[in-house]
Amino acid sequence: MTSTENKYDTDTRTVTLRVNGREVTREVPTRLTLADFLRDDLDLVSVHLGCEHGVCGCCTVLLDGGSVRSCLMLAVQAVGHEVETVESLSADQNNLHPIQEAFAEEQGLQCGFCTPAMVLRTKEILADGQERSDDEVRDEISGILCRCTGYQNIINAVQNAGRKLRCGASGGCGTAGDEAKGA
Amino acid sequence: MKPPKFMYCDPDSVEEAVALKSRYGHDSLVLAGGQSLMPMLNMRLANPDVLIDINRVAALQQITRDGDVLEVGAGVRQSVLESDPAVAAAVPLLGLAIPFIGHIENRHRGTVGGSIAHADAAAELPCAAVTLDATVVLHGTAGRREVAARDFFEGFMTNCCAPDELVVAVRFPVTPAASGSAFVEHARRQGDFALAASAAVVALDAERRFTSVAVGVAGIAATPVRATVVQDALIGQAATAENIAAAAAAIGDTVSSADDMHATGAYRRHLAVTVVKRAITAAVENAAAVERNGS
Ligand SMILES: Cc1cc2nc3c(=O)[nH]c(=O)nc-3n(C[C@@H](O)[C@H](O)[C@H](O)COP(=O)(O)OP(=O)(O)OC[C@H]3O[C@@H](n4cnc5c(N)ncnc54)[C@H](O)[C@@H]3O)c2cc1C
Ligand code: FES
Ligand code: FES
Numbered sequence: 001m002t003s004t005e006n007k008y009d010t011d012t013r014t015v016t017l018r019v020n021g022r023e024v025t026r027e028v029p030t031r032l033t034l035a036d037f038l039r040d041d042l043d044l045v046s047v048h049l050g051c052e053h054g055v056c057g058c059c060t061v062l063l064d065g066g067s068v069r070s071c072l073m074l075a076v077q078a079v080g081h082e083v084e085t086v087e088s089l090s091a092d093q094n095n096l097h098p099i100q101e102a103f104a105e106e107q108g109l110q111c112g113f114c115t116p117a118m119v120l121r122t123k124e125i126l127a128d129g130q131e132r133s134d135d136e137v138r139d140e141i142s143g144i145l146c147r148c149t150g151y152q153n154i155i156n157a158v159q160n161a162g163r164k165l166r167c168g169a170s171g172g173c174g175t176a177g178d179e180a181k182g183a
Numbered sequence: 184m185k186p187p188k189f190m191y192c193d194p195d196s197v198e199e200a201v202a203l204k205s206r207y208g209h210d211s212l213v214l215a216g217g218q219s220l221m222p223m224l225n226m227r228l229a230n231p232d233v234l235i236d237i238n239r240v241a242a243l244q245q246i247t248r249d250g251d252v253l254e255v256g257a258g259v260r261q262s263v264l265e266s267d268p269a270v271a272a273a274v275p276l277l278g279l280a281i282p283f284i285g286h287i288e289n290r291h292r293g294t295v296g297g298s299i300a301h302a303d304a305a306a307e308l309p310c311a312a313v314t315l316d317a318t319v320v321l322h323g324t325a326g327r328r329e330v331a332a333r334d335f336f337e338g339f340m341t342n343c344c345a346p347d348e349l350v351v352a353v354r355f356p357v358t359p360a361a362s363g364s365a366f367v368e369h370a371r372r373q374g375d376f377a378l379a380a381s382a383a384v385v386a387l388d389a390e391r392r393f394t395s396v397a398v399g400v401a402g403i404a405a406t407p408v409r410a411t412v413v414q415d416a417l418i419g420q421a422a423t424a425e426n427i428a429a430a431a432a433a434i435g436d437t438v439s440s441a442d443d444m445h446a447t448g449a450y451r452r453h454l455a456v457t458v459v460k461r462a463i464t465a466a467v468e469n470a471a472a473v474e475r476n477g478s
Contacts, residue, residue, distance in 0.1 A: 008192040030191035033225075052184040053222035057288060066262070066291040072221035073292070074214075076191060077238060121288075142373045143286025 037075035057144035108157030208346035215297030257296020314399030323348035363470025
């Protein structure tokens with residue numbers, strides 16, 4: 001057996017990565033997907049598996065701040081990276097993150113299956129602090145399918161969350177945001 | 184819906200990746216962005232003994248300008264190429280075509296080399312590569328070789344890579360400053376593969392006559408194709424709506440895909456003519472805008 005085979009011929013590996021701000025180390029099968037690692041090994045069950053082939057987007061997580069399908073990555077590929085699931089936003093239902101509040105206020109969630117992915121994608125979309133039209137939001141969240149078809153409310157939620165993040169938790173700052181809401 | 188067992192290798196150099204590919208050949212598959220391969224593994228449509236993950240090979244993640252050529256490493260993420268201002272300045276078509284690849288969640292992982300190697304006939308990057316006369320750089324046991332993009336794609340999901348070879352880079356000629364570029368696509372839903380797509384890069388003289396025309400079409404045959412009949416018809420002609428429409432009509436005759444679950448052959452022919460006409464029209468407008476802005 002050559003040295004290369006020795007090096008790679010193992011069915012499990014020890015992985016170390018950061019998940020929701022904490023460093024975690026686990027031994028995992030090399031064929032384990034990141035989605036299953038997050039759900040089964042770390043109990044982060046907000047990661048929802050719909051299709052397991054990259055189409056529905058419900059397993060979306062943030063990898064180093066950018067949204068990716070966790071069903072299309074292996075857990076071993078996340079070594080040294082930072083993963084965020086929706087559990088990172090707030091564990092306390094009396095003190096929700098502004099994006100979570102906005103989804104609740106605008107009825108942007110129905111069965112909730114797509115919601116963790118929508119919330120994380122919203123966090124990425126809003127990172128630049130820009131306002132967005134309905135069409136722009138539609139375009140940017142189109143990678144996640146909502147089978148409850150709550151789309152208009154989700155668009156409202158993304159825009160409301162944007163106002164909250166730009167203006168502080170109360171959402172009560174600039175007139176631009178209020179006008180947009182009233183319109 | 185879980186990947187099968189495989190020997191997982193994650194080399195950190197091109198040399199080691201090539202050595203692994205040489206050793207395992209047909210029994211191995213390269214894992215790049217995983218946006219096409221992971222679904223195939225999850226659905227057990229692919230069952231390699233060995234998976235060679237190239238994501239740790241830093242040398243494959245570089246974008247370099249080499250005179251009149253923009254060399255993009257195979258491992259460069261599609262979203263990086265999409266938003267890099269230096270790329271937009273050198274080869275504007277790339278920034279116009281890449282946003283049509285799936286969704287941003289796919290482009291954050293999907294790579295340039297993976298899209299090219301996957302050789303989907305409806306894919307945007309292969310179409311752009313053929314339109315731009317790009318060169319695909321391969322590396323195998325015998326060393327490095329370069330293949331013109333139009334020879335690289337051999338058939339439906341088939342490329343000319345030998346079992347011991349990897350795609351290591353794509354070399355795109357820098358687009359002359361006074362050209363206009365455009366990419367037009369028709370898909371049933373945002374993010375879906377195109378039923379038909381067209382890329383165009385044109386240049387005009389002072390009388391608004393075409394001095395150069397490159398048009399590529401995706402989704403109408405087993406590989407992306409150059410619309411040579413359309414190009415030949417337009418060279419030297421005035422860039423009028425009538426001339427463009429008349430030339431574009433000829434592409435309908437080259438559509439070889441028959442009826443399938445996505446569209447009838449007749450609908451595809453109609454779409455092909457439409458996307459070619461729109462792409463050339465948009466590229467002409469873009470060229471005029473470039474000229475007005477004095478660059
Ligand atoms: C929901 C969804 C929608 C999509 N829509 C589109 C679309 O509209 N247009 C489009 O073009 N694509 C689309 N794709 C696919 C695109 O996202 C992939 O990125 C691309 O097809 C493959 O690139 P990859 O880097 O992900 O490669 P992988 O999936 O890792 O690999 C693809 C194939 O290429 C081989 N390969 C990869 N890299 C190399 C290399 N360097 N040398 C040799 N062989 C290699 C692999 O072994 C495999 O056979 C979509 C995917 C999804 C999940
Ligand atoms: S479960 Fe990952 S995209 Fe559907
Ligand atoms: S709220 Fe049910 S899937 Fe979106």
